[in-house]
């Protein structure tokens with residue numbers, strides 16, 4: 001069985017006595033070390049699926065297993081990075097990065113050493129004594145990434161982590177994430193509605209469509225790890241996904257472009 005195994009997963013919400021299907025019959029297998037982007041328009045269930053895999057809000061049909069075990073609650077082996085950074089404003093940058101290490105009862109000297117290493121990875125070592133309010137949005141998200149990686153998680157869940165950033169900062173952070181992933185091979189589940197972002201980052205892209213939220217296609221991105229947004233191959237994949245998002249077919253398609 002694959003590392004993350006999702007079988008006929010479904011999620012319904014009840015609102016004012018009415019049932020709403022946010023996810024229908026999702027089947028998906030993810031291997032350890034894969035970078036997976038969940039891509040689709042607003043309301044197609046990307047966050048619902050991410051939250052279900054992360055154990056925050058479980059599916060009410062089918063099954064989601066990680067390493068053979070049914071997901072029943074969030075695991076301290078995994079971390080989630082959100083769009084709003086989630087930094088503690090009263091703590092310095094380095095103390096924010098140390099947060100998860102404190103929870104793991106790692107001693108002070110070791111915490112410092114690990115936090116410095118990860119601040120180095122996100123190129124913020126000079127800002128370790130700053131407070132979050134003194135940082136730009138991109139820098140805050142870098143701190144959040146350092147904090148997440150410092151605990152050496154198995155899976156990193158990212159829900160539109162760069163959604164609040166301007167285009168140039170976003171591109172820089174995408175490069176940082178790829179660089180970090182190259183060195184520390186992590187399983188990453190990354191939600192985005194930006195086609196270009198998905199093509200730039202993902203090993204595979206899970207294309208979802210709304211009403212009800214479904215997986216429409218799973219695309220293996222046939223590009224080298226270091227991608228060039230202006231290359232013909234890149235644009236070809238991007239255009240193909242654009243077409244897929246507009247297609248009407250109902251069946252699940254899994255293929256390599």
Ligand SMILES: Nc1ncnc2c1ncn2[C@@H]1O[C@H](COP(=O)(O)OP(=O)(O)OP(=O)(O)O)[C@@H](O)[C@H]1O
Nearest residue numbers: 013015022041042043044045046047048049193213
């Ligand atoms: N707790 C909830 N109660 C009721 N409906 C919900 C709840 N959470 C999500 N939904 C509905 O489920 C659908 C899918 O929501 P979800 O947030 O997963 O979509 P999304 O693809 O992540 O969208 P976006 O890109 O806008 O964040 C939406 O129609 C949403 O209104």
